[in-house]
Amino acid sequence: MSAATVVTGIGVLAPNGIGAEEFWAATLRAESGIGRITRFEPASYPSRLAGEVTGFSARDHIPSRLVPQTDRTTQFALTGSEWALRDSGLSADSLPADERGVVTASASGGFEFGQRELGHLWGKDPRHVSAYMSFAWFYAVNSGQISIRHDLRGPTGVLVTDQAGGLDAVAQARRRIRKGTPVMLSGGMDASLCPYGLAAQISAGMLSESDDPARAYRPFDPAADGHVPGEGGAILTLEDGERARARGARSHGEISGYAATFDPRPGSGRPANLDRAIRGALADAGLTPRDIAFVLADGAGEPEPDRAEARALTDVFGPRGVPVTVPKSMTGRLYAGAVPLDLVTALFALRDGVVPPTVHVDGPDPAYDIDLVTGSAGPSAETRALVLARGRGGFNSAMVVRRPSAA
Template identity: 55%
Template sequence: MSATAVVTGIGVTAPNGLGTQEYWKAVLDGRNGISELTRFDTSRCPARLAGQITGFRAEEHLPARLLPQTDISTRLALVAADWALEDAGVGPEALPDYDMGVITSNAMGGFDFTHHEFRKLWSQGPEFVSVYESFAWFYAVNTGQISIRNGMRGPSAALVGEQAGGLDALGHARRTVRRGTRLVVSGGVDSAFDPWGYVSQLAGGRVSTVPDPDRAYLPFDSRACGHVPGEGGALLVVEDADSARERGVTGADVYGEIAGYAATFDPRPGSGRPPGLRRAAQAALADAAVAPGDVDVVFADAAGSAELDRAEAAAIRELFGPGGVPVTAPKSLTGRLHAGGGPLDVATALLSLRDGVVPPTGNTSDVPEEYGLDLVLDAPRERPLRTALVLARGHRGFNAALVVRAVPRS
């Protein structure tokens, strides 16, 4: 096999679009998916906004037997996997079961499911707790349910790295394909918008309390005051390029190549050593054999707080030079999706390479000059694109970087 890992299918469940095409149109149109959270009474919460997926009815997409045993995050993941496999043209008999694996990331597990069962435990007794609580809460459940539903018995894994975890999963999927597995479904999906899950996110101290959905999450803006949590993400079909060709996939059907990946961890606070994001980006570029001047666009982590934005801007500026590369953060329209954020950015980057357009950073308008960023604002920027760098940082020091590259369309 070629040891080249390419993406042949994308499935998206995002606050501003269900399905890849609806999401991509929303991104280019600047449609905001952030609104007031409606799943429970938030009147006593200091923040009331979320990147909430609306209009999703699991019973329209999944068999009834799966509904009692799945959290909303798993339902979204199963549907995203179905859409990605359909997009890639992978059916039940496409490949032998041990030639297909599943590698996902999840930051919060089945929060809504497990807290619903906890309420039954406390108020009714243990005999009322669902037997599915034994696994529906678990971080690996999305990997397990996708593999069972699609008969994928090859090498599989689950990774936990908060916002960076989704890129870690895709990097591991690339490694798995290069080691001989022909196809891996990979990415991340998260959701935690029950009362306990939402409050746990607020407890981190980085969630914006601004009530206006168009002003609450402003990455790299002088008015940045925190982020808005979101739900959803993306799952991708990652294949060996030669194997994909053997089953009839042409260059026109391939979104791009996962060309490089790296991860680092920040030094302990107070050590005086710099954060690890720049090292991750440099290592990912080296892994892809790409020089900084070859990168056409950077999809930023975009934390939305002044301190973290300033640190990321410095890493990008030092690597590419002031204004040296277009930078974008389309997650400003969805909120930060935890394990789903990185894969959704990778999906967006691949669509950008396909269509030759850099999506804008919604709502941000006043970027401090000291940041030295060429942040794409207001409207999409059309330009030839071949290589994109995607960055992600997780709470408490996780860093990940992934390089995607266009492939010949013939």
């Protein structure tokens, strides 16, 4: 049997909390971080709400020399990685550098940095474009900067599969640990709440145009009309379970199973494959549907994707067969950062024996036949949860997490 992969460190930056425990406390209070965009004037845009990370100053968390070199998404990633390593109890000399690696996910790269430098190019001339533009906009920049900052010379990579990328990156880190790398940093951060980034997101046609933060993002609701974008995410320290126990590390939980599938071309007449990803993750974990305490759903907030996800859940678990929740209704969809944050939510929920709620939804569309958790957090005595993610373009990912055995 392959060695277990455990989470020993967590770093979180979210619209409803900076820091893991602050985020978790806000989640249990059903506290939303969604509001009108404040980082620029959004009046001319059809969508004007977002989940912004407030109260964050990069100079408080990363070396000042890095601030002009990096986009906001990388500043988040560097901060989250620092916190994840600190939480794990690992130091710079804990392992040789080539036995520590990093793999992250990104959906947009450094949009805000790119917007600013393109403005310099067209509004001034090429001499005013930062030399750091050569990498600060790039999808892989977070992995690269984390690797440099913490001297991680082991396996390094980036996954670009939209919202599913956060799970895919953690799964890739798990593979590297199973192949012998003792420690991996993984997860995802995104931060594209700038005029350029918002315009790109609006062009996809999936954002809500409501101006009411309590009605704009309503997963599985009969009146769902799109989602709200957000920024932030989570970085995790992953380790080989036996090594973590030997050094006396605290485990937040175990990555027990994973699978990914790809949907057929739209209009092909063939069904979506999310149900296959769910079954694959359960099989990888050696579990049956009855072993899952609750599901953190993708929760697109659009009728057709919500219908497809509900169908997959009822196909695997039966009608109303498992509690389902979408805590990201408090933060907006953070793209590559969303599902690492969901993993943190699942681990803390299993630790504390609760199921965090879906907010802004009175009840799911009855046609979906799912047991959606709304209102306040509900109790749970079980030890395993399922996290789902779907990315634009047909990506499906599913991951099973388990509460620490000693808990």
